[in-house]
Amino acid sequence: GQQLNQSPQSMFIQEGEDVSMNCTSSSIFNTWLWYKQDPGEGPVLLIALYKAGELTSNGRLTAQFGITRKDSFLNISASIPSDVGIYFCAGQFGDRLAFGKGNQVVVIP
């Protein structure tokens, strides 16, 4: 199946810092999605990307669809305590999504 590599797997950041995370694959995807999962909850869709090179923002979040269609990144600016959680990337191929293994973000006040 399709494999997505997310890096880093976990990160500890100071409140107010910016954080960046990557998702790469050896396969081409038509859509990239970024989700956030809070403890005990389901993943929540943050940003959806549909075109290679597309750069999209949602509040303090910015994500880009890589030009090769094999990668995407997510930036969080000026982190706050509620940004803590697991961030998943997902790539669409055929009629399904492949998910990365997640990136655990911890924000230190």
Place this chain on the structure above:
Amino acid sequence: DTAVSQTPKYLVTQMGNDKSIKCEQNLGHDTMYWYKQDSKKFLKIMFSYNNKELIINETVPNRFSPKSPDKAHLNLHINSLELGDSAVYFCASSQSRTGGSYEQYFGPGTRLTVT
């Protein structure tokens, strides 16, 4: 105004029992999914239904049987539960599986513990 809902939230049961998890979406979506999230938080697709038709059936033991009475509901029945079935099960839905939006919206999850 919950978009995707699941019941129950928690399910604790003994090995060998049969149990069901229910899912409902009020988004008017055509496609629904079941995922399993293991202890390492990896999300793995199990099944997908489009307008009550099974379209994805991953390598899942046949003790797991999905049923979709209508396009707003997708239930998961598990027979002869095993310890390894312990996980969080998520239901999700999307507007369309072809040529449209692949944005999937997830339910809150059902934490299944088999003892």
